[in-house]
Amino acid sequence: MLKAQGSGRGARGSTADEPAQPRGAMISYPEFEKVGMRVGQIVRADAFPEARKPTYKLTIDFGPEIGHKNSAAQLTDRYSAAELIGRLVVAVVNFPPRQIGPFMSDVLMLGVPDTDGAVILLAPDSRVRESVLSYCP
Numbered sequence: 811m812l813k814a815q816g817s818g819r820g821a822r823g824s825t826a827d828e829p830a831q832p833r834g835a836m837i838s839y840p841e842f843e844k845v846g847m848r849v850g851q852i853v854r855a856d857a858f859p860e861a862r863k864p865t866y867k868l869t870i871d872f873g874p875e876i877g878h879k880n881s882a883a884q885l886t887d888r889y890s891a892a893e894l895i896g897r898l899v900v901a902v903v904n905f906p907p908r909q910i911g912p913f914m915s916d917v918l919m920l921g922v923p924d925t926d927g928a929v930i931l932l933a934p935d936s937r938v939r940e941s942v943l944s945y946c947p
Contacts, residue, residue, distance in 0.1 A: 844904075845902055845904070846902060846903045846904035847900055847902055847903075847920070848872050848876065848901060848903045849872075849898055849899070849900055849933075849934055849938050850870035850871055850872040850873075850879070850898070850901055851897070851899075852868055852869070852870050852871075852894045852895055852897050853871045853878065853896075854868065855867075855869075855892075855894040855895055856868075856891065857891070858911075858913060860911045860912055861884075861911060863884050864886035865883065865884050865885075865886070865910075866883055866885055866889075866894065867881075867913055868880065868881045868882070868883060868894065868919075870899060870917065870919075872901075872903060872917075873939065876903055879916040879917045880914060880915055880916050880917075881901065881916065881918070881919050882910045882913055883919050883921075884929060885921075885929055887926075887927075887928035888924070888928040888929060888930060897931065897933065898934055898937075898938065899919050899920075899931050899932070900919070900920045900931075900933060900934070901917040901918060901920060902917060902918040902920070903916075903917050905917070905918050919931060
C-alpha cells in the first residue's frame, strides 16, 4: 500500500502556500506506461495478526487475465474487513512480489492518507470490469 510519509505537510515538506514538489526523479510517458495499474475487486479480507501494525491480508480478483492476487494493507483505521469485501481498488500488478512476514504480497494497492493519516483506497467512481487497465485520458 502506498502511503505518503511526513507530518501532514505536502511532498518534500511544502506548506499550503507552496506548491508540492514531486518525489523522486521525473519519468517519461513510456516509463509510466510500464506501470501495470489495474482495477480489481476485493473478495477476501482477513486480519493479519503477525504484522507489526494492524493490517489486513486481502485477496483481490483482477479478472480472468490476471486472476486472484494477494496484498497486505494497513487499512484498519478506516475500513472493517466486511466493508472491504466487494470494493473495487486500483493496484499495481507488475511489481515483484514482496514478503511481509509469513505472507507474500503480489500487488501494491494504491491509496492516499486522509487528514488523520488513515489510508483511503483509490478506486473508480463508477462500476468497471475487473482487470481493466488504468490510464491517463
